[in-house]
Amino acid sequence: MDTVINSNKYSSSLYNPALIKPAVFILCLLPLMNLVWNGFNQGLGVNPAETIIRTLGDWALYILLFTLAVTPLRKIAGLTALIRVRRMLGLIMFFYASLHLLAYVWFDQYFDWNEIVKDIIKRPFITLGFATFILLIPLVLTSTNKMMKRLKRRWKTLHQMIYPISLMAVVHYFWMTRADFRQPVIIAIILSGLLAYRLFVYFKKQQSI
Amino acid sequence: MSIIIKSSDDILPSEITDQKVFEGRREFIKKIGFGSAALLTGGHISLSHAKTAAGKYSDLPKSAFSAADKLTDFSDVSGYNNFYEFGTSKYDPAQKAKSFNSDPWSVAIEGEVEKPGVFNLEDFIKPYALEERIYRFRCVEGWSMVIPWVGFPLADMIKQFKPTSKAKYVEFVTLYDTKRMPGQVLKVLPWPYTEGLRIDEAMNPLTLMAVGLYGNDLPNQNGAPIRLVVPWKYGFKSIKSIVKIRFTEHQPLSTWNKIGPKEYGFYSNVNPQVDHPRWSQKTERKIGEPFWAPKHDTQIFNGYAEQVAHLYAGMDLKKNF
Numbered sequence: 001m002d003t004v005i006n007s008n009k010y011s012s013s014l015y016n017p018a019l020i021k022p023a024v025f026i027l028c029l030l031p032l033m034n035l036v037w038n039g040f041n042q043g044l045g046v047n048p049a050e051t052i053i054r055t056l057g058d059w060a061l062y063i064l065l066f067t068l069a070v071t072p073l074r075k076i077a078g079l080t081a082l083i084r085v086r087r088m089l090g091l092i093m094f095f096y097a098s099l100h101l102l103a104y105v106w107f108d109q110y111f112d113w114n115e116i117v118k119d120i121i122k123r124p125f126i127t128l129g130f131a132t133f134i135l136l137i138p139l140v141l142t143s144t145n146k147m148m149k150r151l152k153r154r155w156k157t158l159h160q161m162i163y164p165i166s167l168m169a170v171v172h173y174f175w176m177t178r179a180d181f182r183q184p185v186i187i188a189i190i191l192s193g194l195l196a197y198r199l200f201v202y203f204k205k206q207q208s209i
Numbered sequence: 210m211s212i213i214i215k216s217s218d219d220i221l222p223s224e225i226t227d228q229k230v231f232e233g234r235r236e237f238i239k240k241i242g243f244g245s246a247a248l249l250t251g252g253h254i255s256l257s258h259a260k261t262a263a264g265k266y267s268d269l270p271k272s273a274f275s276a277a278d279k280l281t282d283f284s285d286v287s288g289y290n291n292f293y294e295f296g297t298s299k300y301d302p303a304q305k306a307k308s309f310n311s312d313p314w315s316v317a318i319e320g321e322v323e324k325p326g327v328f329n330l331e332d333f334i335k336p337y338a339l340e341e342r343i344y345r346f347r348c349v350e351g352w353s354m355v356i357p358w359v360g361f362p363l364a365d366m367i368k369q370f371k372p373t374s375k376a377k378y379v380e381f382v383t384l385y386d387t388k389r390m391p392g393q394v395l396k397v398l399p400w401p402y403t404e405g406l407r408i409d410e411a412m413n414p415l416t417l418m419a420v421g422l423y424g425n426d427l428p429n430q431n432g433a434p435i436r437l438v439v440p441w442k443y444g445f446k447s448i449k450s451i452v453k454i455r456f457t458e459h460q461p462l463s464t465w466n467k468i469g470p471k472e473y474g475f476y477s478n479v480n481p482q483v484d485h486p487r488w489s490q491k492t493e494r495k496i497g498e499p500f501w502a503p504k505h506d507t508q509i510f511n512g513y514a515e516q517v518a519h520l521y522a523g524m525d526l527k528k529n530f
Contacts, residue, residue, distance in 0.1 A: 046289035048500035110503040180297035
């Protein structure tokens with residue numbers, strides 16, 4: 001209902017609550033469509049397996065940052081309608097993370113389950129990447145309205161798991177990097193800002209009590 | 210644990226081709242008219258070796274050490290390079306090395322030799338007979354190529370300079386010039402890039418000083434004008450754009466060894482049984498093959514065990530990785 005009321009107010013701007021969900025959905029799937037398009041047009045470079053695995057991992061991380069940016073943008077910039085896309089962003093992030101894992105299993109390991117298990121046990125950056133993926137699963141399973149109602153207060157606590165999960169994802173990125181840390185450092189700085197906002201809000205609340 | 214070293218029986222005859230076979234193929238190629246440039250640009254047909262026939266170094270003898278593997282396309286060999294001097298992405302060097310000028314170039318010979326000096330490149334390589342060698346090239350990152358190099362055995366050059374009895378190692382140094390190598394502005398590695406070999410590794414007939422590939426001068430992104438090629442070691446040992454060769458008594462510190470001693474050892478021999486701490490070295494992605502296909506098993510010493518395994522007899526290759 002509020003969509004209709006708000007849409008008049010914002011109809012001339014890009015920030016149109018009615019359009020925001022489909023727009024974000026399409027925008028978030030563009031990188032994947034681009035990857036598929038390039039796959040059919042020899043556009044994945046000299047080592048396509050590497051391009052696919054890295055690109056999917058990059059986008060899982062970017063969309064994770066978008067997800068974490070929703071609340072600060074709502075509260076600070078007043079973009080309240082963004083709450084409509086938070087769950088969708090989280091699910092698309094999980095979708096990219098799943099494809100990232102699938103690409104590793106197929107193009108890097110070619111379904112050699114023995115080697116995959118060894119990799120997960122032996123190699124810290126893969127251990128961490130895999131653990132990150134596993135920890136996302138309960139969040140996905142409890143992302144429905146029904147689960148939200150059923151879990152009540154515990155739902156929020158459970159979904160605050162995304163903070164340590166996001167740290168793990170960034171450390172995974174650091175640990176796979178060979179020498180040039182510029183990109184992971186940028187990601188880490190943005191994540192620090194997003195998490196610092198939560199800490200700030202938390203301590204402010206503590207003070208007011 | 211013990212490392213299984215392949216005996217010569219395990220190496221497929223198809224992997225090491227007799228020189229006569231190579232010459233025979235050359236004849237065949239000539240007969241059917243593959244020398245014509247128009248056809249050469251035709252691309253990836255099964256006779257991709259034919260492409261090596263064109264260019265500046267077209268009539269070089271083909272080395273008996275050449276592998277018979279299918280060549281990696283020139284566009285891939287020259288378009289996907291780890292050469293941090295021109296940027297850390299593997300697609301950077303092809304772009305950022307375009308304006309690199311390697312002429313004039315000089316190479317300094319220093320250390321434990323009777324005849325040290327600084328030589329301009331032309332004089333430096335003049336005494337040696339160039340040949341074409343098709344080598345497998347295995348990167349520590351888990352991908353591989355097959356490259357037709359043009360060069361001469363490093364041993365020929367070492368003999369020329371008469372190392373003293375103290376010369377136990379050879380150290381190589383890449384150009385350090387942030388104006389010409391823009392990637393060196395970033396301190397991602399401690400510049401200049403250095404590498405090293407034990408003198409017997411350097412003297413092994415497989416160790417090549419390359420000045421070209423695919424029948425022409427080295428593309429800038431592949432280490433123009435002169436580089437090392439050590440086919441049984443991971444690619445980063447094959448140092449590019451060399452300006453200095455120093456003979457030393459003590460084991461030199463190589464760049465990757467310096468920044469990651471647990472990950473990159475001095476030897477860095479290709480070995481499927483000794484993993485890099487962060488990834489397995491058991492298999493490799495052959496560049497040019499479909500990405501959805503399985504990777505290939507990596508061979509000990511990259512398939513050159515017959516020529517080099519004796520260099521490491523009695524050594525624990527897990528410790529001396």
